[in-house]
Amino acid sequence: MNKRDFVLWFKDLGKDDIPLVGGKCANLGELYGQIGVPVPNGFAVSAYAYKVFLEKTGANKKIDALLFDINTDDLKSLQEVSEQIRKYIESLPIPKEIESSILKAYDRLCTQRKKKNVAVAVRSSATAEDLPGASFAGQQDTFLNVDKKMLLKRVHECWGSLFTPRAIAYRKEKGFAHDQVLISVGVQELIESYVSGVMFTMEPVSGDKDKAVINASWGLGEAVVSGSVTPDEYVVEKNTLHIVGKEIFKKDKQIVSDKRGSTKWVTVPKNMQDKPALTDKEIARLVQYGVQIENHYKFPQDIEWAKDKGGHIFILQARPVTVGVTTEEMKKKERRDFMEQDIIIRGLGVSPGLGSGKAKIILKVKDIANLEKGEVLVTEMTTPDWVPAMKKSLAIVTNLGGKTCHAAIVSRELGVPCIVGTKNATEVIKDGQVVTVDGKRGFVFKGEAAEREAAKTVSAPVDLSAQIVTATKVYVNLSIPEIAKKVAEETNADGVGLLRAEHLMLGIGKHPRLLLEEGGGQLMVDTFSQGIGQVAEAFSPRPIVYRFLDFKPDEFLELKGGEKYERGHVGPNPMIGYRGEFRYMKEDDIFRLELKAIRQVREKMGFTNTWVMVPFVRTLDVFRKTVQIMREEGLDNRTDRDFKLWIMVEVPSACFMIEEFCKEGIDGVSFGTNDLTMLVLGVDRNDVSVQELYDERNLGVLRAIAYTMAVCRKHGVTTSICGQAPSVYPDYLEFMIRNGCASLSVNPDTVVSSRKMVAVIEQKIQMEKALGFATKPKIAGIPMEEVFFWKKVE
Template structure:
């Protein structure tokens, strides 16, 4: 299928969804799918991220799946190896009961204690309670807002034009409440709306307020998005702020913090924070304001952002890698050189963490790097990140990995301490060598 409208007519529960690329409009149909296959995209594209949260097998960047796979035929999708088989391959089709039993065993174990907080990324509020119980995560390091916008069903500018501001406030507040309540009193970091102008064209009002308004540029990933939109359209941003205030004050869920995405300039953060304060959201011990570190300018100006009053940062390694390496993360043709482990990316992250540690600013990561590469988990721990936020299917695995890394670091510190003590002790020995071991006894 090639559009959400076509999917609405054709897809049935358990079908394999085969399309070119997904965006937030596809989520209702992705939830019905037994597996997902896309022609385009890489490991950090929409389909890859959401399918992991939903626990659905997914293969992205297949290039010609829409041409080769036929409606009505039976296929087996092996997402672990990236292979699609014609027909049903029994040894690859695990009964759902086995999967549930394995999850139950994992949950029954007491969570491993780590010094580093292990958070979880969430897009869909409906699954928050299930994720909270199954993962026992220390909180939510990234609550995406884009799917809340879909639940409203209209472009926010059209809602305002029709006088439906309260509808958006209530819908967002309800979604945030579901997540905050499921994880209470653990923190939930809500990322303000960061939809790219091409992602909601299918919503009523999308064509008028995005395409006709001139917001859809040649590359939406680096276009009209993030904090810049809040400054240009503060009335929409204020509706989100009011939803947050409603959750915190009316529902009493003070564990909701906020995060400003795709911040290019310090001025954008300062203006966004000013709007928050005007809407009654003031920084304090129980209300933290973070920013996403996704743009090289944020890396280079991190000291200025600290001065501007950020409480924390979270690395969006997907976009940060794209912009440092100059690679479109959704372009399958260049995925072989898209790598969050690149030295340039690691140097940028290391610099930000060092500056933040010096000033007592929290550092986290919510991009896909820790979920995809265990060695990046060790990198973040060694650099001193205070938390790591991963996909739901990686929380338990990451917690165990972090615990082992922290133990290794403690042993290394003990070895270094012993070495320093030995050197100090040697420095106190008599210079005549009277206490040295006799060579003939070696």
Template structure:
């Protein structure tokens, strides 16, 4: 063992500082810094990274271990074998007696060796940029006695999960260069617990936000209970907003087994205020101490027992917008100044599809080969956008289209990218000219001449572009988010959504510029599969372990026809009613099989949060045939979560047979369900006023599906545009839907609307 490691197999937290991160890892260094700052941190120690290194070298397993995990990251079978072999080597090797004794001696110094402790991995690489495998290491609660040694070894073994191996291979990290430390810390039997943000997590303004619930903090962090929410003015200490929740359950330690269990909260405490004014004052004081010590606003986990507050974790808040980059109206040069010659006269009006106000030079795009002229800060003006225009859309400051509505490609992608957009102008592409400076208002749907004459206030601009508030209200109905393109995953995750209710696979394929058949023919099936794997993985990684529901390919023939190889696509009078969705997949099982192989590889990599969703099914026969193809691809429908889109009246009326076919969930695609129920083309301006997702016929179908699914223990969701509308949210929550998936810009509003409806239902039930 290296000299320092041999002398100090463990380091007590009071001796740890930030410069010890190579020995104690990110988590250990943070706890040590908090201790040194005088914050009340539960006592504990770190089994150092050098100790792990000494163990694998002293016992002679190091070379075999590193050889076992040096595998092809794209070979899912090899990854699984590597994980199993690494675990076998580490857990199957006895801890040397001297090291075992030293760890247990340190444990004995915690309350005479009778303490319940938390054992947590602390990877030395976890604070590297994008080191997202770090969150995959282990945590064990309420550990006692000799079990501690085995839990330490399990933390070491967690350094070699499939996902961790894959990540390091992809990022170029050598396995032998990565070590791991283990934090051992006395458990706090919290009577009250929660989280605190020392500044507003979106804007950084001087508002402290505290969430609190009864019992252990796992309930608040996991979202299993709705906590009280206190918003405090930092300057005055005054509570400016207070929400006292109905706290039905709490997490506590079972006094007999020591395990963490869920208990019902006593009736007289369910709606009682968790924190008194003195406790809030003490938390504010500790939060400010932590912020002053680190120099940045902090996200703090805390626990309170016998009147004493303990700090369990503190980390910087990473979601605060830059006020200087957020204030005012931007022009195409990236500044927020008024341009000369602006007169503010309105040129045309459309539908405000993505919020925000932006100014810049127009770039009219009539053909795909004109996309290269779109630069940073330009305004794309086109008849309508397509998936292969996404790279240019990401460069643009704003988007204007002649056609489309709130469910058009331009509208959906613009909202996900946070780019202001106006759609359905009817004449922009033929009226505006290249280089012409305009201002678009994505709220009002207006396009005016020149740059904006008046800048919006800083607060207005912040409200337009700030990320969704990650301090979300806890609700029984899950609120998820729709994602069209993988590049929007990070912004989507910042909403605090409970997962992804709809990830569209077709954008990953169409962005290649080739039809699936053409791509496979010219690049090979494996390359095609990897396009899907890489796109889905980017979102699954960002949200892990929250679920990500991926819809299999559902592109109409007219979208395929514009791609290379599209000349073989059939010409259809109405492609939306034609050769798309599951009907195309079942007709072309070889291509569909590539999609399923991508899912299988993702599952083998450890992305167990990925769910498979089949679009445009009509009946049980569709589902059973697709299920058989899943099984043929090596996907076990009994172990993986999969389900269907309810987009046709036929599927809604066949829901009982679909449930009996084994689906785990049914998700409403209200855009299609509405147009097929009402015989209204949602993109046809002549009948657009008849498109109504709240039509009684549509609601009746949705209500009956939810009721039947509840009888069969099948989850229900909505991922169509209507899921972002308050009236639809009210209806769905009252009907008992399992989850609602909203557009990125609407998640926060839907979260609060769901909470309001649920609280009203609760009050009505007790009256």
């Protein structure tokens, strides 16, 4: 290989050739020739070719003149100069020797593929190793579905893209002359992608290096890379290739090649829009490639990939997933601009909606008073102490966190757009900078979105006349009383299936034992009754189901007095330790404070739509003692017909003793599938080394649930579910409805979509009955008749 060649083939390149062909092309060469994963063939128009082009055309002189004394703060002037330079570069003739080399290489590619006119992708590849690519890489061009006629034009345009406004401003700021940064152009056979997307060989939000995360959608990959579609997401345990998470989204549009040598958006056929883009075998194969690449580079990778109609998977690009500010920015900014705004940073979108406003960087909770209403809160992470600030925020961006972190849960309930897991938003976003937060896609970009009115997660209040009616109730999960009225009006949920108590305790900020010691028991009663009453009033006459405090011992440690009163209860596995009904029996003085609050809500405030639920029920004896304490405090579902008593079914003993629990007079059960799966299978759901065994759809788990529901139906006890399984697996929801589940409880942002899913399933069942035939539904490939083991025994 000659370093002065105008064209260099991928097979001859490696990761050390960045000065010759830039980062993208060098890594493609490494993938193609050294690692052995399937990579579409291609070549690089070298940085030396670009240098010769500048020298032979004398372009540098005019570029220097146009850039002389430019004011990069004058955006209009900057844009004008950028356009002049790009047009000038594209108007200059490519030297014949360079042109000939490019076209000969293209013809050779066609010969290798045994095609006359191979469609190619043409991508810029910057050579400046010491410059953060994020400052200008996102502005350099990529062209898809390019034929021979357009090839030289696209190479020209890639060269010109080195002079976008952002790239010019960055080089000016850092004191680099424009001719210090060269550019290469990659020309690669275009895979006619049937499916494409991005894979991270580590969990990009949590940093879990034992998992890979795949995003996939129909068509060419630009749709996923640019964030223009919401792709399917698969989370895979790399060592075992076990799929531990699967989210399938509606994919109603895709980018495809057109006959004019370009690309276009088209509508995805309706029968494909809700289908998974990849099979389990394809997911496993893709992760194997990812692990192979990661092992070679010895670092987690961000990989773009594609699958053709024949089912062949190709790797299109790989780059390191890094944590530092500079390299993280490079990764983020290599995504194409969205809505003509500069993307500042990307994280995990956890609460959908758009929010535009001034950013306020707050690092310590003591400074939250500095946040003005309508500003965008940017911080490291949030805790319950931050809720007052979160309520005033137009949007929220955090460095840390995942889908179930405090910021995610609270922001969804508040209806505030939120992005978590950005790693360094507090460094990248400037205080006072106007930004727009896209809480669905996970983007923060410069400037104010034109669609500011779209900022609300939930749109206008639901038109009750048009509301879908379902036999299965769709309840909502809540933990923040202040937003109850808004959620009740905008979602039209049938009630609250899970009102968490923990947030009320965190709001007080003290361990309940410390409160009692200080004589503050009444504070707890008043705080709880006020919060519960606020929710009950908002939803009245719809029911709200209040779950008694279910802190695990290690979670109590966060409260003042936690170390003193709780440290002794923290065992080796707090998830199965001192919690639930057992705690109420052992510390009934604290439990009685909650009961007084409930009675105050029902009797003094008059909200008799308030019901209660006992969590983590283990044994019949302890449950009886818990109920006895309730009755001593004046709460008795035997004598008060409006008062309902539910239990959480999270422990296998509750499933197989359900007949006895029903006879004790319970009114309802709610399945907590997360804990129930863990305990049925004996698998710690927080231990990654055994995650391949954790499956809510395991036959043993399904049988436990189905048996419980059958017994409850016999005794007239209502059944519900507030675990995550139905929202992750549609067949799980159908399984629950077919077996008589009376309700499900979901987060506020999914009430409407969940109701639609329920309606479809109910209509399907009704049609089967009307036509006199029944399908044989399966869940996770298991025929449902296999679930009903007790019928075979009978």
